[in-house]
Amino acid sequence: MSEKKKIYKPSPISGFPEWTPDVRLVEQQWLDHIRRVFESYGYCNIETPAIEALDVIAAKGEDVDKEIYVLERLQADENDKKEARLALHFDQTVPLARYVAQHFNDLIFPFKRYQMQKVWRGERPQAGRFREFYQCDIDVINVDHLPLHFDAEMPAIIWQILSTLSGMKNEKIQLRISNRKILMGAMQALEIKNPVEVMRWIDKAEKLSEKQIFDGLLSANVEKNSIRPLLTFCEKKETGPQAGLNIYNHINSYSFCNDLMREGAEELMFVMDQLALLPANAAVADLSIVRGLDYYTGTVYETVFLDDPSYGSICSGGRYDDLAGNYINKHLPGVGISIGFSRLFDRIRQKGQLPLGKHSPADILVVMPNEDMRGVATETANILRQRYNVELSHGGKLKKQLATAEKKGIPYIWFPPFEDGLPHEVKNLATGEQTKADPNTWEASLRGTS
Amino acid sequence: MSEKKKIYKPSPISGFPEWTPDVRLVEQQWLDHIRRVFESYGYCNIETPAIEALDVIAAKGEDVDKEIYVLERLQADENDKKEARLALHFDQTVPLARYVAQHFNDLIFPFKRYQMQKVWRGERPQAGRFREFYQCDIDVINVDHLPLHFDAEMPAIIWQILSTLSGMKNEKIQLRISNRKILMGAMQALEIKNPVEVMRWIDKAEKLSEKQIFDGLLSANVEKNSIRPLLTFCEKKETGPQAGLNIYNHINSYSFCNDLMREGAEELMFVMDQLALLPANAAVADLSIVRGLDYYTGTVYETVFLDDPSYGSICSGGRYDDLAGNYINKHLPGVGISIGFSRLFDRIRQKGQLPLGKHSPADILVVMPNEDMRGVATETANILRQRYNVELSHGGKLKKQLATAEKKGIPYIWFPPFEDGLPHEVKNLATGEQTKADPNTWEASLRGTS
Numbered sequence: 001m002s003e004k005k006k007i008y009k010p011s012p013i014s015g016f017p018e019w020t021p022d023v024r025l026v027e028q029q030w031l032d033h034i035r036r037v038f039e040s041y042g043y044c045n046i047e048t049p050a051i052e053a054l055d056v057i058a059a060k061g062e063d064v065d066k067e068i069y070v071l072e073r074l075q076a077d078e079n080d081k082k083e084a085r086l087a088l089h090f091d092q093t094v095p096l097a098r099y100v101a102q103h104f105n106d107l108i109f110p111f112k113r114y115q116m117q118k119v120w121r122g123e124r125p126q127a128g129r130f131r132e133f134y135q136c137d138i139d140v141i142n143v144d145h146l147p148l149h150f151d152a153e154m155p156a157i158i159w160q161i162l163s164t165l166s167g168m169k170n171e172k173i174q175l176r177i178s179n180r181k182i183l184m185g186a187m188q189a190l191e192i193k194n195p196v197e198v199m200r201w202i203d204k205a206e207k208l209s210e211k212q213i214f215d216g217l218l219s220a221n222v223e224k225n226s227i228r229p230l231l232t233f234c235e236k237k238e239t240g241p242q243a244g245l246n247i248y249n250h251i252n253s254y255s256f257c258n259d260l261m262r263e264g265a266e267e268l269m270f271v272m273d274q275l276a277l278l279p280a281n282a283a284v285a286d287l288s289i290v291r292g293l294d295y296y297t298g299t300v301y302e303t304v305f306l307d308d309p310s311y312g313s314i315c316s317g318g319r320y321d322d323l324a325g326n327y328i329n330k331h332l333p334g335v336g337i338s339i340g341f342s343r344l345f346d347r348i349r350q351k352g353q354l355p356l357g358k359h360s361p362a363d364i365l366v367v368m369p370n371e372d373m374r375g376v377a378t379e380t381a382n383i384l385r386q387r388y389n390v391e392l393s394h395g396g397k398l399k400k401q402l403a404t405a406e407k408k409g410i411p412y413i414w415f416p417p418f419e420d421g422l423p424h425e426v427k428n429l430a431t432g433e434q435t436k437a438d439p440n441t442w443e444a445s446l447r448g449t450s
Numbered sequence: 451m452s453e454k455k456k457i458y459k460p461s462p463i464s465g466f467p468e469w470t471p472d473v474r475l476v477e478q479q480w481l482d483h484i485r486r487v488f489e490s491y492g493y494c495n496i497e498t499p500a501i502e503a504l505d506v507i508a509a510k511g512e513d514v515d516k517e518i519y520v521l522e523r524l525q526a527d528e529n530d531k532k533e534a535r536l537a538l539h540f541d542q543t544v545p546l547a548r549y550v551a552q553h554f555n556d557l558i559f560p561f562k563r564y565q566m567q568k569v570w571r572g573e574r575p576q577a578g579r580f581r582e583f584y585q586c587d588i589d590v591i592n593v594d595h596l597p598l599h600f601d602a603e604m605p606a607i608i609w610q611i612l613s614t615l616s617g618m619k620n621e622k623i624q625l626r627i628s629n630r631k632i633l634m635g636a637m638q639a640l641e642i643k644n645p646v647e648v649m650r651w652i653d654k655a656e657k658l659s660e661k662q663i664f665d666g667l668l669s670a671n672v673e674k675n676s677i678r679p680l681l682t683f684c685e686k687k688e689t690g691p692q693a694g695l696n697i698y699n700h701i702n703s704y705s706f707c708n709d710l711m712r713e714g715a716e717e718l719m720f721v722m723d724q725l726a727l728l729p730a731n732a733a734v735a736d737l738s739i740v741r742g743l744d745y746y747t748g749t750v751y752e753t754v755f756l757d758d759p760s761y762g763s764i765c766s767g768g769r770y771d772d773l774a775g776n777y778i779n780k781h782l783p784g785v786g787i788s789i790g791f792s793r794l795f796d797r798i799r800q801k802g803q804l805p806l807g808k809h810s811p812a813d814i815l816v817v818m819p820n821e822d823m824r825g826v827a828t829e830t831a832n833i834l835r836q837r838y839n840v841e842l843s844h845g846g847k848l849k850k851q852l853a854t855a856e857k858k859g860i861p862y863i864w865f866p867p868f869e870d871g872l873p874h875e876v877k878n879l880a881t882g883e884q885t886k887a888d889p890n891t892w893e894a895s896l897r898g899t900s
Contacts, residue, residue: 007777007778007779008777009551013534017499018549021495025494042842044810044811045478047474049463050570051466052463065524067524070521070523072520072522073517073520073572074518107471149844153842327459408558
């Protein structure tokens with residue numbers, strides 16, 4: 001009996017998700033699946049420390065500064081002040097830029113890498129906002145020139161992942177693609193002076209009313225006469241096998257179409273043509289897509305739930321002209337896309353769509369018939385373990401051993417002989433069937449989800 | 451041409467290891483391998499946030515306090531002060547205890563879990579010391595009583611892992627096992643008053659001279675007459691199929707053998723008997739093993755390189771009587787073991803034993819013959835991708851495409867037809883052989899390491 005003692009009852013910290021083993025098992029399957037698809041396209045993995053010098057992290061811009069977690073040793077001393085200040089990374093793009101600059105001579109270009117790590121953002125705690133979450137990023141970077149082919153490979157990879165993740169079967173996902181050169185060119189043609197601010201308003205179009213956008217663009221000093229043509233221009237969407245040609249023709253038909261617009265339209269056409277074999281509505285050329293971040297210069301991507309676009313993009317990215325200009329005197333254009341893993345996973349979890357039920361990776365529970373047969377049971381488990389995940393029961397009442405298998409969702413129960421000379425038997429819990437079996441040759445008809 | 455600009459040259463931060471893609475690829479294989487073995491024994495995975503409330507983290511003891519990293523938001527405001535202080539976890543045992551208490555009603559006991567995450571310790575930078583590193587932990591916890599069987603399962607799992615990791619083939623590893631009850635009993639019998647301090651000295655025996663240990667024990671107020679018998683007692687080691695019985699008989703033969711010593715000897719015998727099938731010298735019953743941490747109460751493990759025991763233990767653990775007494779009013783005994791992954795991996799890397807050479811997970815590079823055949827090349831890559839990891843070349847000079855495959859260590863090059871009507875061909879870079887092939891049916895004779 002334990003004495004009465006002082007107990008510190010732990011409670012979850014808002015914004016730091018943590019799953020029970022059954023949910024974690026599906027999270028692992030998701031991560032494995034994403035990794036498998038990334039690797040099937042020949043992308044290599046890198047992992048950077050969770051921690052960077054604050055100088056590296058904070059170089060990106062003020063917007064994220066307030067979300068940065070800096071570190072201090074609990075018992076800091078004089079020596080600590082001499083060292084660089086350290087901070088947790090808040091994305092994987094800043095570490096990638098630093099990594100490529102630092103290891104430049106050891107990398108093979110085009111450098112095709114994926115990265116699946118946690119990132120941290122010290123946001124105010126609120127529902128649906130994580131302060132620790134997984135991102136799954138894929139990027140390709142080259143020296144001086146990066147072929148456009150990769151701009152089409154990114155959405156193909158993402159589509160393959162999102163359309164095959166467990167629990168996503170009934171979700172209607174749409175990749176929305178544009179090219180920033182088109183809108184930049186249009187703004188040049190319409191003599192709009194502050195394109196960055198204008199792009200921010202257009203980026204918000206789906207979340208605001210038409211009047212709010214109109215007023216916003218007015219406040220951004222866009223001439224009243226230009227607002228309507230600009231908004232009409234951005235409204236254009238094209239999907240299906242002819243999307244590339246249609247969007248190109250549409251843009252080209254404008255009287256104010258200039259070279260930059262045409263260049264963007266050609267690139268967008270190339271990307272859409274490469275995606276022509278995807279199902280209807282999987283990818284759409286959508287001229288309202290701009291993405292918030294400044295550094296995109298060409299293709300841009302967003303991904304939404306078609307039945308709930310207001311949930312926001314679950315997977316975004318684009319082409320940038322210069323990855324690591326702050327760190328190295330090389331011109332490194334790239335294109336990449338990032339899956340907001342934790343937000344996506346948690347949404348599907350909350351909708352009750354995850355295939356839960358297994359609390360263990362085991363395919364088979366080997367029963368411990370009695371203490372005399374411990375040697376045989378251990379040996380049986382070792383044989384089966386060469387082909388399957390096997391939990392060896394520690395013993396106790398048989399009924400309790402069987403109950404464990406059921407509770408954990410282990411699909412097979414193996415009965416070693418209860419005494420010498422008897423045969424092994426195995427029970428399939430799904431069918432209830434129990435048969436004689438040889439541990440060396442038996443084959444499961446149904447594999448666990450491990 | 452890029453202009454001259456100010457460049458911030460990034461440099462590695464001491465203690466935060468980061469690998470180039472070829473090394474990371476092997477690190478992933480190691481992590482996959484360890485996970486596979488853990489799961490083959492039916493252990494489920496959990497992952498806890500990198501961050502815990504400082505109250506939870508700092509409860510363990512003063513020794514680690516100075517290594518704890520606390521977090522602060524870069525632009526902290528008044529609200530931050532109202533929240534709990536946060537810190538990075540420095541091990542996986544404290545988070546496990548908190549996790550089990552917090553999710554107690556959702557877990558199935560005995561709770562068999564493994565955990566492979568990074569942990570952080572703000573040590574002073576020095577060679578061979580990491581401040582961010584992976585630990586791979588496996589533990590089993592039960593309510594009230596945990597069968598001894600698990601004390602034997604832990605070293606069996608660890609042996610299977612360590613003896614099969616790539617690059618470890620020529621390493622002679624030894625698991626050293628004892629049971630704290632034996633030494634605790636002996637100290638009772640010898641009327642030694644401060645057993646914790648004495649255990650600390652015995653734990654250091656391999657690193658200090660005999661005289662230093664002797665003086666240390668004197669300073670710990672051990673009576674001069676008891677020091678020699680105590681040290682002689684601890685010197686006993688037994689290995690081989692009879693190790694269990696031999697160590698039991700050895701302990702039992704002492705005139706001062708008491709019930710606690712006998713209980714420990716019986717438990718140690720049981721564990722050694724279960725390991726009798728391991729190769730000679732794989733496991734040794736070694737009465738000098740005590741482990742530094744206070745909370746072990748029975749079986750204890752260490753793992754050393756036999757040719758370099760001074761490198762210290764790469765894999766340690768033991769049985770504890772009460773995992774989460776601080777957090778929950780339940781008696782939760784457990785047993786666990788932890789692989790010091792990063793230290794082990796880095797040692798094998800530094801010895802040049804890792805099977806490096808692949809910079810990509812791709813099994814096949816599909817060549818892009820020319821722009822006219824882009825559709826065929828893409829389609830070919832998609833077909834092969836259903837069975838293999840495939841990099842599709844982005845084009846350019848054929849010679850350069852082939853050089854990429856060689857540099858990346860991709861074992862096969864696939865040539866789609868250079869014009870309609872010609873056959874596909876595939877080249878095995880290891881043998882130099884090039885043959886006609888059908889992408890739908892071709893089988894690689896040699897798989898990549900992906």
